[in-house]
Amino acid sequence: MAEKSVPFKIKNAASKFSKTRADYYRFMASILKSSGGSIKILELFESDIVRYEGTNRGVMCAYWFDQYSQNGGNLADAFQGTLPDDEIAIIRVSQDAGGDALIDALNDVARMSKLTEQVKKESMGVVISGVIAVGIAIFMLTIFPVFSIEKIGQSYDFLPKHAWGPKATKLFDYSEWVKRNVVYVVGVLVVAGVYLQWTFANLIGSSREWLDEKVSIYRVVRDLKGAIFLATMSTLSRRRGSVMFTMKQSLEIFAESARTPWLKWRINQVIEGTDATGSVGVQAFNTGLISKEMFYFLEDMQKAKGSADGFDEAGKYVESNILEGIIKKMTMYRWLMLVASIAVGIGMFGWQFGVIYEMRGAMGSYLATG
Numbered sequence: 001m002a003e004k005s006v007p008f009k010i011k012n013a014a015s016k017f018s019k020t021r022a023d024y025y026r027f028m029a030s031i032l033k034s035s036g037g038s039i040k041i042l043e044l045f046e047s048d049i050v051r052y053e054g055t056n057r058g059v060m061c062a063y064w065f066d067q068y069s070q071n072g073g074n075l076a077d078a079f080q081g082t083l084p085d086d087e088i089a090i091i092r093v094s095q096d097a098g099g100d101a102l103i104d105a106l107n108d109v110a111r112m113s114k115l116t117e118q119v120k121k122e123s124m125g126v127v128i129s130g131v132i133a134v135g136i137a138i139f140m141l142t143i144f145p146v147f148s149i150e151k152i153g154q155s156y157d158f159l160p161k162h163a164w165g166p167k168a169t170k171l172f173d174y175s176e177w178v179k180r181n182v183v184y185v186v187g188v189l190v191v192a193g194v195y196l197q198w199t200f201a202n203l204i205g206s207s208r209e210w211l212d213e214k215v216s217i218y219r220v221v222r223d224l225k226g227a228i229f230l231a232t233m234s235t236l237s238r239r240r241g242s243v244m245f246t247m248k249q250s251l252e253i254f255a256e257s258a259r260t261p262w263l264k265w266r267i268n269q270v271i272e273g274t275d276a277t278g279s280v281g282v283q284a285f286n287t288g289l290i291s292k293e294m295f296y297f298l299e300d301m302q303k304a305k306g307s308a309d310g311f312d313e314a315g316k317y318v319e320s321n322i323l324e325g326i327i328k329k330m331t332m333y334r335w336l337m338l339v340a341s342i343a344v345g346i347g348m349f350g351w352q353f354g355v356i357y358e359m360r361g362a363m364g365s366y367l368a369t370g
Helices: 008-035 041-051 056-070 075-079 085-097 101-141 143-155 166-202 206-214 216-236 247-257 261-277 292-305 307-369
Strands: none
Touching: 008 041, 008 056, 008 101, 041 056, 056 075, 075 085, 085 101, 085 216, 085 247, 101 143, 101 166, 101 216, 101 307, 143 166, 143 307, 166 216, 166 261, 166 307, 206 216, 216 247, 216 261, 216 292, 216 307, 247 261, 292 307
16 A cells, blocks of 8 residues: 655654554544444544644544545544554454454554554663663773873872882873774764664674574564564454455565564565465464564464464464563663673772772882882
């Protein structure tokens, strides 16, 4: 489907509203179910325009109200361009299925979007911790030693350099090296950090295959995206009334919603695998997008319950077990980075105190011989 043109004001409100979209999906599902059809979707939008006037929710409901009125009551088309494509795809197929399919779909996308936002929140926490940790380490390795040796030198300015001990001499030499090279060092670190961040979303090919398998931080990113992929696939492939996506259709929908070259590449690998196998079995999913543990569980579930039910069970397993473990691992990495930066700080403080202690001894010897 061609990308829908959405005004900037609406895009901005949609971006801010996105964090709470899971609650809105649930709200819609609850009202539609409890009212038994007496309250229509258009009425929900109309009420919220008044109730939430001036807020992101109010802006979005006004836009959806107009779109829904103009397109003949197509909720998916009203949402298009303002909510994630894979979630809209689930709503689209469910509204054509009739019955309670739309209500079930709204509850499913609510669960899925809440999971996605939780993962985003944890990922952002790791990124912020990493930035803070690197910032502390850079400060302690560059600015701190220069400031420290200058203060120590001022306190012992009567002491000639040849009388300094080895620790003080090394700290002085290191601070001089920092003064000469700090711009280059920081530049290299910044470039390396930006490149590392870029590789997570963009690097593909054989080198990325190796990184995803061998390097811990890339493996965690892969496992995280793979877990979300399985959870989303289980929702996409679920039967909605009499309508159901095929595996190929579900994958193509997910590929359309993928926003990074790496994820598109990984999903296309799976699509190529389904073409090669005729969408029979789950061997096509053994391409590196999901971990071995996830793949083996999916394989066993497919043998036990078939493709659709197998995906459903795998999605539930990922949500209740795998993701929790990955998030715990991410939390561990966050603390490891902070502890490492603190260790660098303690090391530099230890060096400084060692220099001060050494300078006191040097001062005593110098004054005694002077």
